[in-house]
Amino acid sequence: MNDYLIPVLLIVLAPVIGGLVYGFERIVKARMQRRIGPPLLQPFYDFLKLADKRQMMVHSTHAFLGIMHFVSLWFALAVLLLGGDLILVIFLHLLSTALLILAGYSTRSIFSHLGANRMAISVLAYEPVLIIIAVSIFMINGSFDTALVFAGNEPLLYKMPLAFIALLLVLPIKLKKSPFDVAEAHQEITGGVELEFSGLFFEAVYTAKWLDYIFCYTLVFLFAGSNILLGLGLMAFTFLYLNALDNSSARVNYKQMLRFSLGVAFTLAFINLIINSLL
Amino acid sequence: MNFYLTGLYFLPLIVGGILLIAPAKISRPLVILSSLLLSVLALLVFFSVSEPVYFSVPHYVSQLVAGADVLMLMYFLWVALQRKSLLVGILSVVQLAGLLYILKNLSGGETLQFMVDRLSTFMFLLINIISGIIAVFTLRYIDEEECSAFRKKFFMALLFWFIGAMNLVVSADNLEYFFLFFELTTLASFLFIGFRKDAVSVQNAITALWMNQLGGIAILAAIFFIMYNGYGEITFTNLLAHTGADGLLLPLALLSIAALIKGAQLPFSKWLLGAMVAPTPVSALLHSSTMVKIAPFIILRLSPAIKDTPVAMVIVGLTGFVFIASAISALSQDNFKRILAHSTIALLALMIMMGAIGTPVTIVAALVLVLFHGISKCMLFLNAGILERVFHLKQSSDMDRLSESGPFTALVMTIGFMSLLLPPFGAFIGKWLSIETLGALATEKKLLGALVLVAVAGGGAVLSLLYFKVMGLLINRTGEKDQLRFENTGPYYSATIYILLGLVLITVAGLPLLLTYYFAPVAAAVHGSPVPVLNEGWNLFIGTMRIPLLPMLIAFFLLPVTILLAMFIRFRHADRAKEYMCGEKINYSFSSFYFSTDRAIPYFSAAGILFFIALIAVALI
Numbered sequence A: 001m002n003d004y005l006i007p008v009l010l011i012v013l014a015p016v017i018g019g020l021v022y023g024f025e026r027i028v029k030a031r032m033q034r035r036i037g038p039p040l041l042q043p044f045y046d047f048l049k050l051a052d053k054r055q056m057m058v059h060s061t062h063a064f065l066g067i068m069h070f071v072s073l074w075f076a077l078a079v080l081l082l083g084g085d086l087i088l089v090i091f092l093h094l095l096s097t098a099l100l101i102l103a104g105y106s107t108r109s110i111f112s113h114l115g116a117n118r119m120a121i122s123v124l125a126y127e128p129v130l131i132i133i134a135v136s137i138f139m140i141n142g143s144f145d146t147a148l149v150f151a152g153n154e155p156l157l158y159k160m161p162l163a164f165i166a167l168l169l170v171l172p173i174k175l176k177k178s179p180f181d182v183a184e185a186h187q188e189i190t191g192g193v194e195l196e197f198s199g200l201f202f203e204a205v206y207t208a209k210w211l212d213y214i215f216c217y218t219l220v221f222l223f224a225g226s227n228i229l230l231g232l233g234l235m236a237f238t239f240l241y242l243n244a245l246d247n248s249s250a251r252v253n254y255k256q257m258l259r260f261s262l263g264v265a266f267t268l269a270f271i272n273l274i275i276n277s278l279l
Numbered sequence B: 001m002n003f004y005l006t007g008l009y010f011l012p013l014i015v016g017g018i019l020l021i022a023p024a025k026i027s028r029p030l031v032i033l034s035s036l037l038l039s040v041l042a043l044l045v046f047f048s049v050s051e052p053v054y055f056s057v058p059h060y061v062s063q064l065v066a067g068a069d070v071l072m073l074m075y076f077l078w079v080a081l082q083r084k085s086l087l088v089g090i091l092s093v094v095q096l097a098g099l100l101y102i103l104k105n106l107s108g109g110e111t112l113q114f115m116v117d118r119l120s121t122f123m124f125l126l127i128n129i130i131s132g133i134i135a136v137f138t139l140r141y142i143d144e145e146e147c148s149a150f151r152k153k154f155f156m157a158l159l160f161w162f163i164g165a166m167n168l169v170v171s172a173d174n175l176e177y178f179f180l181f182f183e184l185t186t187l188a189s190f191l192f193i194g195f196r197k198d199a200v201s202v203q204n205a206i207t208a209l210w211m212n213q214l215g216g217i218a219i220l221a222a223i224f225f226i227m228y229n230g231y232g233e234i235t236f237t238n239l240l241a242h243t244g245a246d247g248l249l250l251p252l253a254l255l256s257i258a259a260l261i262k263g264a265q266l267p268f269s270k271w272l273l274g275a276m277v278a279p280t281p282v283s284a285l286l287h288s289s290t291m292v293k294i295a296p297f298i299i300l301r302l303s304p305a306i307k308d309t310p311v312a313m314v315i316v317g318l319t320g321f322v323f324i325a326s327a328i329s330a331l332s333q334d335n336f337k338r339i340l341a342h343s344t345i346a347l348l349a350l351m352i353m354m355g356a357i358g359t360p361v362t363i364v365a366a367l368v369l370v371l372f373h374g375i376s377k378c379m380l381f382l383n384a385g386i387l388e389r390v391f392h393l394k395q396s397s398d399m400d401r402l403s404e405s406g407p408f409t410a411l412v413m414t415i416g417f418m419s420l421l422l423p424p425f426g427a428f429i430g431k432w433l434s435i436e437t438l439g440a441l442a443t444e445k446k447l448l449g450a451l452v453l454v455a456v457a458g459g460g461a462v463l464s465l466l467y468f469k470v471m472g473l474l475i476n477r478t479g480e481k482d483q484l485r486f487e488n489t490g491p492y493y494s495a496t497i498y499i500l501l502g503l504v505l506i507t508v509a510g511l512p513l514l515l516t517y518y519f520a521p522v523a524a525a526v527h528g529s530p531v532p533v534l535n536e537g538w539n540l541f542i543g544t545m546r547i548p549l550l551p552m553l554i555a556f557f558l559l560p561v562t563i564l565l566a567m568f569i570r571f572r573h574a575d576r577a578k579e580y581m582c583g584e585k586i587n588y589s590f591s592s593f594y595f596s597t598d599r600a601i602p603y604f605s606a607a608g609i610l611f612f613i614a615l616i617a618v619a620l621i
Helices: A002-032 A042-051 A062-082 A086-106 A110-142 A146-151 A162-175 A191-195 A199-222 A230-246 A254-278 B003-021 B024-048 B059-084 B086-105 B118-143 B149-169 B174-195 B198-230 B236-241 B249-262 B270-277 B279-289 B289-305 B310-330 B336-357 B360-391 B407-421 B425-445 B448-475 B491-509 B513-527 B547-559 B561-569 B599-619
Strands: B053-055 B114-116 B532-534 B539-542 B545-548
Touching: A002 A042, A002 A062, A002 A230, A002 B174, A042 A199, A062 A086, A062 B547, A062 B561, A086 A110, A086 A146, A086 A191, A086 A199, A086 B114, A086 B448, A086 B547, A086 B561, A110 A146, A110 A162, A110 A191, A110 A254, A110 B310, A110 B448, A146 B336, A146 B532, A162 A199, A162 A230, A162 B114, A191 B024, A191 B425, A199 A230, A199 B513, A230 B289, A254 B118, A254 B448, B003 B024, B003 B149, B024 B118, B024 B149, B053 B599, B059 B086, B059 B174, B059 B198, B086 B174, B086 B198, B114 B118, B118 B279, B118 B289, B118 B491, B118 B513, B149 B174, B149 B279, B149 B289, B174 B198, B174 B279, B174 B289, B198 B249, B198 B407, B236 B289, B236 B407, B249 B289, B249 B310, B249 B336, B270 B279, B270 B407, B279 B289, B279 B336, B279 B360, B289 B336, B289 B360, B289 B513, B310 B336, B310 B448, B310 B599, B336 B360, B336 B448, B336 B491, B360 B407, B360 B425, B360 B513, B360 B539, B407 B425, B407 B448, B407 B491, B407 B561, B425 B448, B448 B561, B491 B513, B491 B547, B513 B532, B513 B539, B545 B547, B547 B561
Parallel strands: none
Antiparallel strands: B053 B114, B532 B539, B539 B545
8 A cells, every 4th residue: 555655646746846846946047047036935926816806718718628638638647657557648649738728729729739830740740759769768668658667777767768868858949948839839829829818717726736746756757666756856956957048048849849859859869779679 | 051141142233233223212221221231131141151161153153253363354454445554554464374274274073162161251241331321321321422324323333243242252261263253353342443534543543553553463373383383272270271371372372462462461451541522431341341341251251371471570560560550641641540550451451460360369469459439430520521521621630629519429439439548448558469469479589579569559659649639629519619510411321320320339238249259250260279268357368368357447437438428528617718819809810730751651551562572482493
C-alpha cells in the first residue's frame, strides 16, 4: 500500500503543487529580470479572483471542452504517476490536448482558431520526440511500464543522454515558453485558445497548465529512475533552464519551431534510439 | 457443398442479372430483400462452418473457369486498344501468355478448388453485411446520378456481382481460380471507377486496372514457381502444408506483392486515391468491405507460412513506412474523401503488418482492425455521400457550420472518426495490440522493431491530429443557435446510417465478448493453435497480452462521451459573450489548416519501390 501512497498524494495534490511551481516560477523569472515579482501564492489569489467573476461563455460546447481538457489531463497524469504504460500516457496526453484544440475550433473566433492551429502544430513538433523517448525506454527496459522506470536502479539518463537533451529542447514547446510559445503568443494572437474562456471556465484551462508542469517535470524525473536525488537535481536544472530560456529568447515563428524540433531534437532522440537498439 | 454457401455465391450473381433488366419498382424491394438475405446467409455460414470445408467443382467448371479467364483478359486487351493504353496492353498480353502456359502444364489430377474455413466465413460476414448496407444506400444515391436509366441499373447489378466475386475470392483454394476471382474484382473496380465516363474517371480507371493487373501477374508468377519447383497442387492448402520448404519463399513473396498492390500500399496507392472520382458508394465499397480487404485476407491466409521469414520482415518494414508516410500525406489533403482514403491506406498497412508478424495476438489485432475499420469507414464514406448529395459539400474546409445545418450528419461523422481513433473502440484496441506486440518483435529484431514502433506510434499521433482537425470543423458553431434539430435526409440514407451507427455501438459494447467468441476462434483457425482469451477481473488477456479495461473505461467517459456531450450540453446559468474580434464587424469564414507535404510524395513512392525490390530480393536469396 505504501508504494501507492506517494503517487496518490501527488495525483491528488497535483493542481496545488503545480500552482506552487507556477508561483515560484514567476518569482524566479522576476528575479532574473531584477524585479521582486508577485508573492508565491499569487496563482491561487488569481484562482480565487476568477472564481468570483461573472460566468460568461461563447457557447456551452466550448466551455465544456475546456473543463474536460483539465479532467482528462489530470487522468493522463494519474496514469503516468501510477506507473502505467508510457505509450498510453502519451496518447492520453495527446488526446487531452486535442480536446483543447477542439475547443479552439468549436468557436467562430479568429484568435481561437489561430491558437488551435498553432497548438496542433506544436503537438506535431514535440510528440514525435516523446514517442521516440518512450520507444527508447522500451528498448532498454523491455516494457513501456513507467513503474519499471521508477524502480530502475540505473538512471536512464546515462543510457539516453541525447534523448534527455531532446526532451529539454521540446519542453519549451510543450509548456509554451519562449522561444516556442507561438500557440499562446499574447502579443500576437492574444492567448490563442485561451482567449474565449472566462471566469470559471477559464479556471479549468488555467489550472490545466499547472497540471502540465507536473506532467513535464515527471517526464524529466523519469530519466533518474529510482535515484531521487538525481531526479530532484534534474528537475531543478530543468526549471532554471526553462526560465532562463524564457527570459532570454525571442519568439520564433511556427515554421522555425517545427524545423528546429524535427531537425534537431528529433534527430538527437532518433540517434539515441538507434544506439539503444543496436547495443 | 453447404446449401447456404451456394446461396452466397449464386444469389448475388442472379440478383445482379435481374437488376439489369427489372424495372425500378421491382429492383428496390429486391435489393433490400437480397441484402438482408445475404447477411442472414453469411451469419448462417459463420455459425455452421467450424472446420474447414473443402469442395471441388465438376471438370467442366474448370474448363469454364479457364475460358472465363481468357475471356476477361481479352476484354482487358480490348480496353487497352480502345483507350490506347500500351501499359494495359502489355500487361494483358503477359497475363494471357502466363495463363495459357500454366493451363497447358497444369497436372490433370482431381484437385479441390474451394476451401471455406473460419477466415473465409469471417470475411463473408464483413463482405455481405456491409456491402448489403451500401447497396441499400446506393438505391437512393444512384437515383440522383446524372446518367441513363440503364447505367443506373448496370451500377446496381455490378454492385451485386462485385459482392459475388468477393465471396468467391475468399473461398478459392486453387490459385488459378483465385487469379480469376482476383482479376474479376479488378474488372469490377475498373468499371466502377470509370463509371462517370469523364476524362479523369477514365484515366484513373486505367491506372487502377494496370496496377491491379500487376497483382494478377504476381499471382500467375507465384503459380509458375510453385509448379516449377515441383510442389504439385497449386492451392493455398498445399502451400501452407509445405511451410518452410525450399523454393517456396518466392511464390509467397509474389502472392504478398499481389496483396500489397490490392491493399494500395506505396507506391501503388495511386489507384485507390484515384478511385475517389467514382460515385461515393463505390468508395465505400472499395474501402470498407471489398477490394482492399483482399490484402489483409491474403496475408492472413499466408501468415503461418510467411511469419518469421525475411519476406515477413520486409513487409513489416514496408507497411510501417507506409503507415507513417500516408498519415503524413493525409495532412495535406482537404478533400474529405481523400482524407479518408489516406487513412484507409494507413490502417491497411497496419492490418497487413499484423498479419505478416503472425503471432496469435497480432492475428487478433489484424482481424479486429479489418472488421472495425470496415464498419467505421463504411459509415464515414456513406456520410461523405450524404454531404455531397444533401449538403453539396466536398471539401472538408467547407464543412464548418455543418453542426448548425446538419447536426445529425455532423454527429454521426464525429462518432465515425472517434471510432477510428479513441479508446475503447475496436480500431484503438487494434492499434494498441499492434504497438504492444511490435515491442515483442523489437526484443528480437531490435533495429527493425524500434523503427517500426516509432513509425506506428508517430503515424498514430499524426492521424489523431488529422481526425481532430476534421472533428474541429464538425463541432464548429456560433453561440446563437442552441436549439438542435436533426435534419431529415430521407428514408434510405437515414436507415442505412442508423444501422451502421447501431453496428458501431453494439460492437464496441460487446467487444470483450466478440474477442472471446468471434475473433479468437477465427484467429485460432488462422494461426493453427488455440488463442486463449481470458476475462479476469478488470483485465482482458489475449494470450500473454494484457489489456487493462479500467483505464479504457475511464478513457471512454473522458474522450468519446465528452465529445458527444460537448455537442449537446447546454449550461443554463452562464451569460453569453460574443467572440473577440478586435472590435471588427466582419463575418469571417473559417477553414482549416493543412500542411504542404506534397513535395515528399515522390520520395515516398521511391522508397516504396525500393521496398518492393527488397521483397523480391530477399525471397530470391
